[in-house]
Structure formats: C-alpha cells, structure tokens
Amino acid sequence: MIEKALKGGPRYWAWISFLLLVILIGFISYLRQLSVGLGITGMSRDISWGVYIAQFTYLVGVAAGAVMLVMPKYLHGYKRYGDIIIFGEFLAIAAVTMCLLFIIADLGQPMRLMNVLLHPTPNSILFWDMIVLNGYLFINLIVGYNTLLAMRKNVPPPGWIKPFIYVSIPWAFSIHTVTAFLYCGLPGRHAWLTAIMAPRFLASAFASGPAFLLIMLMIIKRVTRWSPDPEAIQNVARTICYAMIANLFFLGLEFFTSFYSNIPGHMNPLKYLFWGLWGHNALVPWMRTSVIVGLIGVFIMLVPQLRRKEGFLILGCAAIVLGTWIDKGVGLVIGGFIPNPFEKITEYQPTLPEISITLGIWATGFLILTVLYKMVIYLKERDLAAE
C-alpha cells in the first residue's frame, strides 16, 4: 500500500520536499541540543517546561478528538461517518507520534528513555501516560491499517478489529485525562491545581481534534477528486461547536473560582496570562487572541447560514484550532510556572533552535499524515473511477 504514497504530481512532491526540509533543519537543531544540552532552549530553572511539553499536551487533544467520529459511528450506528472515520484514525496516529517525539525532545537525557520501562513506577503519572499513549497509538495502527486493507479489497473491515474500536473510545478519554493528571495533582502550582483540568482538556480536545480534521478534509476536497459527505461535515461542525462552548465555559469557571474566592495564588496566574502581573505581560496578546478567536469560531459554527458556507467553515475551524492551540500550547504550561514558588516572575521566550525542533516534529507529523492520507485518497479515487 505504501507505494501509493510514492506517486504524485509536482505539487505533492513540492509539499513532501518542503516537509523534509523542515524536518532536516529540526533534526540538525536537535543534534545541537543533544551536544549542548537543554540550555539551548529558552527554558529555565523557573520555567522548566516549555514549548515541547506544551505541544505534547495540545497534540494529545488532537489525537483524542478522533473519538468524536468513532463514538457516533460505532455506538450509535451513525453511518455517514463511515467514509471519513479513517481520516480521524490516521490523524490520531500522526498526533500521537508527534506527542512521543515531543516527549523525547524534552528529555535532558534521552538515551535513558528506557529507564521508564526498566524501573516502572506506578506512582508516577508519567508512567501511566506512557502506557495510555503507546496503547492508543497501537490501537489506531491496528484499526487504521486493517480498515485500509479492507478498503483496498472493497470488503468490510474484519470483525476482529471491532473490540479494538470499542476499546479505543474509553482509551481516547483516558489519554487526555491522564495527561491532565500530569498537571493537576501537583501541590503549589495553583493554575494547574484544578479538578476541572481533565474536563477542560477533553472539551478542548473534542473541539480542536475534529476542527483540525475538518480543515484537512477541506484541503483534500480541493486537491483531489474525492470529496467528503457534506452532511457528515456539518455534523462534525456541530460537535466542534458544542465542545468549544464547553471549553470556553470551563475557562469561565476557572475565572469565577479564582476571582470570587479572591485567593491571590489562584488569581495570579490568570492575571499574568490575561492582564499581566507585576510588570510582566508577555503572554497577554496571545491569551486575549485565544479567547477572541475562540468566540469567533463558536459564532461561525453556531449560525447555520455561516457554517454551511465552506469558506466560513474553514475560517471557523481555523479560529478554533488557533484558539485551543494558544490556550494549551502556550498559556497552560507557562501559566503554571508563573509566578514561581518564590512569588517571583521569570518569563519564557523559546529560542530559534527550540522553535526549529518544534517545527521539525510538526513536519514529521504532517509527513506521516500526508503519506497515510495519500493511500486513502488513492483508494477513494480508484473507487470513484470504477463507478
């Protein structure tokens, strides 16, 4: 099947070459990080996690978002998703792969990665995160690959993959719940110490994952002869809308608890993120943008006349992807470290090598996604030609 990804027009190869170039630059930067150490990043004694862990957190959400297609299809028998579900599963594979790469990029001693397996430690949430993420990757590989093979032969997917599909539903919830537990069980990090961290993560995931997927489907529609069922697309958009409203609602709950209780420790991180604190305000424009584009996205998705116009739909999805990305990929991790345990502020600014490693990993994810989608598209176009 993989050979189908080796055939494509000039635009396809230009895209692949571009990705390979970004990956190469990222890889060279990573080699430098290996030799110099994490000192080449903008992280510090106070902001000890940065853009890598933030991307990891965001992408766990994108991966978990695929379940918003799997659940209606397999638990409620919603047939319209049958055609696009494989795109969701392959998106999950690419996203989880990026998650794992970001974890490796973030390690001070990546050669010792296997210590996590050699000395399994159930009291560490990171141990559980490793299990659920690798498990989710494994499940989606099995399901996605066998669905693809069945598509090639024009037969329904084999029955034995059904249990994997059903397990993938609670499993998708677990990957983002466990990832939330990484943060929300730490004493003294007020911004993270909130019981609704896991629900917030899930709401954001169920908005950002499907929104990301819809953008991919719209691109596919424009660059190939196959196009997805418009009604299925509209339904995914409704899901995105509900999830994003829940996400913004949860953010509002954080504000209420922090500010009505008037506890400084709980207010300070939010003040820093949205208004600036003690003269430091690097993230204010980001966080305000996040809320504004989130609201714009919800508005577009909520109004049927807008949602049904493809241009607006893409704009709405892009707004939600951007809004959730800033929320989790920028604000969440940094907000937890500000102010630091001494009630002082050290700000964070990613460095050029750090950004190029980050882009390199994103490009790797897009390369995986492109190759996987290319195979699906080949089969879809073949079937169209046969008709």
Add this chain to the structure above:
Amino acid sequence: MGIDRRSFLKIVGLSALGVSSGAWEVLQPGEVDAAHGHAAAEHVEKAATRWAMVVDMRRCKDEKGCTKCIDACRLVHNIPVIDNPKREVKWIWKEEYEHAFPDSHNEYMPDELKETPFILMCNHCDHPPCVRVCPTKATFKRPDGIVAMDYHRCIGCRFCMAACPYGSRNLNWINPRPYIKEINNEFPTRMKGVVEKCNFCVERLAKGLQPACVEACHCGALLFGNLHDPESNVRRVLRSNVSIRRKPELGTHPCVFYLV
C-alpha cells in the same frame, strides 16, 4: 465475529475495574513515598533516625553577607558557578522572607525580618511530591528521611521540578563541569540533562560527619539532628522555641525548621 452493545459494555466495565485497581495503586502508600494516613505514624515510628535541619535565623541575621554555608556546600558537592539565573544550580541559597514564606508575610512585620535573607535548601519532605512524580525512581526517599537522587538514572524529564513547591530542584541545562571552580574528587560531578539538589550530605553522614553547611557555619545558626530522638539537639531546640516551616499547608511535611 460480531460484538453487540451489551458485550461491549461488559468489556468497558471490566476494563474500568482494571484501570481503577491501577489507580488505587497510585493512591496507595507506596514504598518510595512515605506512608500516608493511618499507616504513617506506624511507619515513621519504626525508623530510628529521621534527619532534620533547624535554621536559627536569630543567629544568622547578624552575619550580613556571610556565605560560608553556601561556599562549603559548593566546594564539597562540585556545584557549578553559573552566573545566568536561568541556568544556575543551587543546593543552598539565600532568599528574602517574603519570597521564602510568600503566604505568611505582611508589610507590618519588623524591617529586620523583612530584609534578612533566609537560608533555603531542599526540605527533605516526609511526603515529597518530587518522589511521587519521578517516573524512574531516580529520586527516592531513604528510611532516614533523606530525599536522595540517583544521577545515573535520571532521564531529565523535570517532572520533579514542576512538582516541588519549594523551587529546590535544578536541571543541569548545560554541561556543569567547566563551571566547577575546584573539583572535589570525593564527590561525583554531574553531567548535562540531569536534575540535582541538596542531599543533606548523605555521603558525610555515612562517615559520621555533620553536613558541610552545618560544619561551616561559625555562628551556630544551622543545627542538624535526629527528629526521632526526643533528646536530640534539634528536638530540644524545637521544644523550647517557636518554629516555622515553608508552606506547611501543602501537606509535604518539610523537615527544615526555621526559628525567627
């Protein structure tokens, strides 16, 4: 073979049971973390020794600009001197009261107290969050209460740095060796990418010596001893003086006490 909704629910139920028994293990008093709850008292009483530090700020405050304890620690433990505050490594250091005790300062307290730099170090907590989160047991709690580290096992994930509410942990962001002024061959140097912190001088305790900072302090502001011996120096001092600890509300049970 097919699977209907009922058998699916069965599978979900069973796997939920499996997951929750795993979760139970997380919440159980582990061997690495000190016991919680009822088991705690029993567990703690069993150990003959529980090392603790008392910092008498009443003695320390008059020695303005004194860095003897910090210098001694640096020398004994091959701590690099890195000027950049984002990259620095510190095991014992000074911090003003309002930053050391951010939850319990007020603007009307004596100027003397407000301006006195407090001596900070790892608190060697009874319930150390760093030990709880470490995915490789590179940070562990010894039976004598010392929270120790295996630098060879640490993968540099920095979960412990996020978990420590006292900012006591350092990553070697760069190779520390060029920044060590004078190498002490009795103690290992560290490499880049691993975390380190105060170890209460376990290597010196093993030889029957006091921690280096305590030995270096000429004004007697640092007192080190066994918390489980009612007649020990630290217990006597704590019995006759009011002491405070950093962020006790977090339930970590710090074992560094301050007399003000």
